[in-house]
Amino acid sequence: MSNEKGFNVREVMGALTLVVVATGIGVGSYRTGLGIAGPHGAQMSPALAAAPVNGSQLFAASCAGCHGAQAGGGIGPALAATRPWSTAEFASAVLHGKAPASRELSVVMPRFAETGLNGEPVTDEQLQAIRAFVAAP
Structure with missing residues (x-):
């Protein structure tokens, strides 16, 4: 073990890369949802059709x-x-x-x-x- 205090350059670069990638995925997903569905966000539809009348x-x-x-x-x-x-x-x-x-x-x-x-x-x-x-x- 060394007596170094703080993080080394490799650890800092890894953390920054993770933050940048996560932010990019989040922003990209949000913008994609807006772009596909228009200005009101993603449009939801029911997963199942209405059950037939019994x-x-x-x-x-x-x-x-x-x-x-x-x-x-x-x-x-x-x-x-x-x-x-x-x-x-x-x-x-x-x-x-x-x-x-x-x-x-x-x-x-x-x-x-x-x-x-x-x-x-x-x-x-x-x-x-x-x-x-x-x-x-």
């Missing part, structure tokens, strides 16, 4: 309490009779409580056009998913 889950959450877990009936009627209905007829029943031939459904049947599903307006995709679940054998 008719059985929607039915279980909004319909099964009255129509039974498999649409076989309960407080409300079995829904097998809806299988031959057109998409418009099914939508009218679910959204407005109007069955084919302008038959008014029970007041117990929610008018989902007013209440929505899970507090959100009903989408065509949700209606189609519920109809597909109900129509399944």
Whole structure:
């Protein structure tokens, strides 16, 4: 061991090189992010697309309490009779409580056009998913 105090030239140059390289990488990365994405920084996008609508889950959450877990009936009627209905007829029943031939459904049947599903307006995709679940054998 020597009695030298301080750092030798090699140690100082190594530390300075490390600081310069790290600073260059940081500044370069920051500027690249700005240059690619424009003035607002990097743009983020979801890693996964939205999950497809699940008719059985929607039915279980909004319909099964009255129509039974498999649409076989309960407080409300079995829904097998809806299988031959057109998409418009099914939508009218679910959204407005109007069955084919302008038959008014029970007041117990929610008018989902007013209440929505899970507090959100009903989408065509949700209606189609519920109809597909109900129509399944």
